[in-house]
Amino acid sequence: MKVQFIHNFSANTEEEFSKIQNSLGKNIILKNSFNIKDIKTCAGVDLAYWMKDEEEYATCCIVVIDYNTKKVIEKIYSYGKVNEPYIPGCLAxxxxxxxxxxxxxxxxxxxIFIFDGNGYLxxxxxxxxxxxxFFLNKPTIGVAKSYLKIKxxxxxxxxxxxxxxxxIAIDNEVYGRVLRSRSNTKPIFISCGNYIDLDTSTRIIMNLLNEESRIPIPVRLADLETHIVREKLKNI
Structure with a gap:
C-alpha cells in the first residue's frame, strides 16, 4: 500500500510538534468519505516497546480482517529504534x-484503519x-482504553x-464518546480519526466486538501480535 508523505519527522520539540498538529488540524473532515455498506476490510494498528542497551525500540503490528466474517486476511509488522522522546499528546x-x-x-x-489510541479526542x-x-488517505478511528483528560x-x-x-463534550464541542463495549467491564473511548463521523465510527466498532475483549477485534489481534513479535525481536 502506498503512503503519501505529508511532513518529515525532523521536528523534535513540543513547540514544533504543536505547529504541525495545528496546521494539519485545519484539514480534518468529520464526515464519511465512504458508504458503510462498501466496507470489506478493516485494519487494527498497535505498537509495543522495549529497551535494549539503554535504547528504546518498538514494533508496529497491523492485522487486516474481513469486515463481515472477521477472519484474518493479512498481518504484517515493522520494527526499529524509537528516535523521539515521549511527550504527552505528541505520540504520533x-x-x-x-x-x-x-x-x-x-x-x-x-x-478502514482502527488505532489503539485517540483521534479527535x-x-x-x-x-x-x-x-x-493524512499519510494513509483513509478513514480512521481511534479506540483508547483510558481517558485522555482535556481541559x-x-x-x-x-x-x-x-x-x-x-x-464527551468540551467547550460545547463533541470530542469523542465513551462506549460500553461490554457489560460489567470498563468502557472504551472512541473518537473519529478523519474522513468519518462519530455515529458511523460507533457503528463500526460495535460490529467488530466479540465476547473475548472489550476492544474491537482487529485492534485486539494487533495488540496480541505486538507481544509475539516483541518477544521474538527482544533477543535478536
Missing part, C-alpha cells in the same frame, strides 16, 4: 515512522488516528449495558 511523532513502514508492506489496502484534535489519516473535563459514565454511550 514517535509512532508514525514505524506505522508508515508497516503500512507500506501491506498487500491489501484496508478500507485530543487537545489539538490530533491523536494518532487523526494524524495517521480538566471529566467524562460521564454510560449505563452498564453493551452499546450504551455518553458523548
Amino acid at each position: 511523532f514517535r509512532e508514525l515512522p514505524l506505522i508508515i513502514k508497516a503500512v507500506e508492506k501491506l498487500k491489501i489496502e484496508p478500507d 485530543h487537545f489539538n484534535h490530533m491523536g494518532i488516528a487523526t494524524h495517521a489519516s 480538566e473535563t471529566d467524562f460521564e459514565m454510560p449505563e452498564d449495558e453493551m452499546g450504551s454511550y455518553k458523548d
Whole structure:
C-alpha cells in the first residue's frame, strides 16, 4: 500500500510538534468519505516497546480482517529504534515512522484503519488516528482504553449495558464518546480519526466486538501480535 508523505519527522520539540498538529488540524473532515455498506476490510494498528542497551525500540503490528466474517486476511509488522522522546499528546511523532513502514508492506489496502489510541479526542484534535489519516488517505478511528483528560473535563459514565454511550463534550464541542463495549467491564473511548463521523465510527466498532475483549477485534489481534513479535525481536 502506498503512503503519501505529508511532513518529515525532523521536528523534535513540543513547540514544533504543536505547529504541525495545528496546521494539519485545519484539514480534518468529520464526515464519511465512504458508504458503510462498501466496507470489506478493516485494519487494527498497535505498537509495543522495549529497551535494549539503554535504547528504546518498538514494533508496529497491523492485522487486516474481513469486515463481515472477521477472519484474518493479512498481518504484517515493522520494527526499529524509537528516535523521539515521549511527550504527552505528541505520540504520533514517535509512532508514525514505524506505522508508515508497516503500512507500506501491506498487500491489501484496508478500507478502514482502527488505532489503539485517540483521534479527535485530543487537545489539538490530533491523536494518532487523526494524524495517521493524512499519510494513509483513509478513514480512521481511534479506540483508547483510558481517558485522555482535556481541559480538566471529566467524562460521564454510560449505563452498564453493551452499546450504551455518553458523548464527551468540551467547550460545547463533541470530542469523542465513551462506549460500553461490554457489560460489567470498563468502557472504551472512541473518537473519529478523519474522513468519518462519530455515529458511523460507533457503528463500526460495535460490529467488530466479540465476547473475548472489550476492544474491537482487529485492534485486539494487533495488540496480541505486538507481544509475539516483541518477544521474538527482544533477543535478536
